[in-house]
Amino acid sequence: MQVASSESFEIQSSEDVVIVRQAVRRHAVALGFNLVDQTKIVTAASELARNTLLHGGGGSAAVETVRTGVAAGLKLTFVDEGPGIADIDLAMKDGYTSKGGMGLGLGGAKRLSNEFEIDSAPGKGTRVAIIRWKGL
Amino acid sequence: MPSSSKSRLPEILKSHETDLLQEWIESQKKSASRKISAADEKLLLSQSREFLSFLRQAAQTGVDVDIESPTWSAVRDFLVALAGSRAKGGFTSTETAVFILSLKEPLFNKLRTNIQDPAALAQEFWTATLALDRLGLFTMEAYQRTREEVISRQQKELLELSTPVVRLWENILALPLIGTLDSSRTQVVMQNLLEAIVSTRSDIAIIDITGVPTVDTLVAQHLLKTVAAARLMGADCIISGIRPQIAQTIIHLGVDLSAVTTKATMADAFQLALKRTGATITKAVAGK
Amino acid sequence: MERIPILSVSGFLLVSIQVDMHDRLALTLQDDLTEQIVARGPRGVLIDISALEMVDSFIGRMLSNIANMAKLLDAETVVVGMQPSVAITLVELGMPMRGIRTALDLEKGLAVLRSIAHSENQNDPHGEEDDAGSVL
Numbered sequence: 001m002q003v004a005s006s007e008s009f010e011i012q013s014s015e016d017v018v019i020v021r022q023a024v025r026r027h028a029v030a031l032g033f034n035l036v037d038q039t040k041i042v043t044a045a046s047e048l049a050r051n052t053l054l055h056g057g058g059g060s061a062a063v064e065t066v067r068t069g070v071a072a073g074l075k076l077t078f079v080d081e082g083p084g085i086a087d088i089d090l091a092m093k094d095g096y097t098s099k100g101g102m103g104l105g106l107g108g109a110k111r112l113s114n115e116f117e118i119d120s121a122p123g124k125g126t127r128v129a130i131i132r133w134k135g136l
Numbered sequence: 137m138p139s140s141s142k143s144r145l146p147e148i149l150k151s152h153e154t155d156l157l158q159e160w161i162e163s164q165k166k167s168a169s170r171k172i173s174a175a176d177e178k179l180l181l182s183q184s185r186e187f188l189s190f191l192r193q194a195a196q197t198g199v200d201v202d203i204e205s206p207t208w209s210a211v212r213d214f215l216v217a218l219a220g221s222r223a224k225g226g227f228t229s230t231e232t233a234v235f236i237l238s239l240k241e242p243l244f245n246k247l248r249t250n251i252q253d254p255a256a257l258a259q260e261f262w263t264a265t266l267a268l269d270r271l272g273l274f275t276m277e278a279y280q281r282t283r284e285e286v287i288s289r290q291q292k293e294l295l296e297l298s299t300p301v302v303r304l305w306e307n308i309l310a311l312p313l314i315g316t317l318d319s320s321r322t323q324v325v326m327q328n329l330l331e332a333i334v335s336t337r338s339d340i341a342i343i344d345i346t347g348v349p350t351v352d353t354l355v356a357q358h359l360l361k362t363v364a365a366a367r368l369m370g371a372d373c374i375i376s377g378i379r380p381q382i383a384q385t386i387i388h389l390g391v392d393l394s395a396v397t398t399k400a401t402m403a404d405a406f407q408l409a410l411k412r413t414g415a416t417i418t419k420a421v422a423g424k
Numbered sequence: 425m426e427r428i429p430i431l432s433v434s435g436f437l438l439v440s441i442q443v444d445m446h447d448r449l450a451l452t453l454q455d456d457l458t459e460q461i462v463a464r465g466p467r468g469v470l471i472d473i474s475a476l477e478m479v480d481s482f483i484g485r486m487l488s489n490i491a492n493m494a495k496l497l498d499a500e501t502v503v504v505g506m507q508p509s510v511a512i513t514l515v516e517l518g519m520p521m522r523g524i525r526t527a528l529d530l531e532k533g534l535a536v537l538r539s540i541a542h543s544e545n546q547n548d549p550h551g552e553e554d555d556a557g558s559v560l
Binding site: 368369 | 514525526
């Protein structure tokens, strides 16, 4: 998988969440995603960026175009050095709330993406990556 | 790798152009699957002439058998355009490949009569054959790609034609689905329906599946998601035309349609929709 | 401090969300609306989201909260103008959007509010006679 253009962002405030959303929209439009797919990945980005802010104590996001063979896609990676998640399966369950509610964040982002990866442990921070392939 | 000795190809191509063109075009005409009109022949002549000139250019510094190299870029562009126009023009893939391959015989005849040294002749044959074969394959691939684009565009148009959204009445839309639904087609169709709901400001959309022979889990799920999305937007859907086999399949699949209004026929659905949107139908009294 | 304007029209409150809201702005809107409902005692609240290209779980929750709060203060809420791609994404996201009525546009939203008011006047407190609009 080659990585083409990429952009990164700091997430330290709720305005930053909007900035990330808008950047993801721009990249999705540039890649030629249809409107529904654009909306899906922008919404997933919003959920994950918010998690990074509210549960990770702030962090960063990377937006990259990825390619494999003929397929093109958008990969988003969210990283924070926060407390980390003790029980990932539990956190992925819809409606699960912990101090203010991660609610649908993780499960929702997973449902809205073609690929989803999470790496997190108490004291080790959290890293979530999602990919949406064009045309899938 | 370019050949180390200078190739005589460009010079032979130049001095024998008229003969080459004539023989080559005759050969192309012979393998054509249909009668060639005068206009077609004119086009063939200009395309062939152009190709020969590009070939001459590319062979100036020796025949490079790596056709992906920059020397061949003008030739490649020309062939992509040619393949594209043939693919769109309904030519067969053979006719397209033959454009290049039928040049080999006339060309080799000329090489044979103009090169005395057997070693040099063999070298020229070999490099020319390699290059032309590869260019032929390249042209085929370009043709394939264009055919695929044409087919996919035609499929899209067919899709749009076969699933029109019909305005039955003020505030009531109908979407009669015909034929087998696959997952991606269903998604597109459902999106169109939701857009139509917005643009016609319809409160109710009737999705009729009388013309759908089978429904699988994915399709059933898309239908349900569409109904849910329509509700989120402030409209509602009625699914009509569920035949007994489909009803059984849906139950077997464990899909829960209980939250969706269903009717056996579109007529029933229409009647319900009229009631829900506050319309009434009254019969005119006979004799008035 | 930026705020989303709330209009009072014929006894209804009307909010048209035209910006990509960050979370703090959304919370401010929630507070402002509650204040206005208490202050003006409207018959109903209309929230126009036709300009929103994305509704995530946070905004969805905000809309639910507004509807629930308004209900406690005896006002119905109708959310109007949801875009199809937003609706499709919300379904995929799995956002329940409970207690919110929706309508295609402002005109239909008003019709819904009026018919609810009407049926309440006719001693039909649960609005069972009214089929207008969708309740989620």
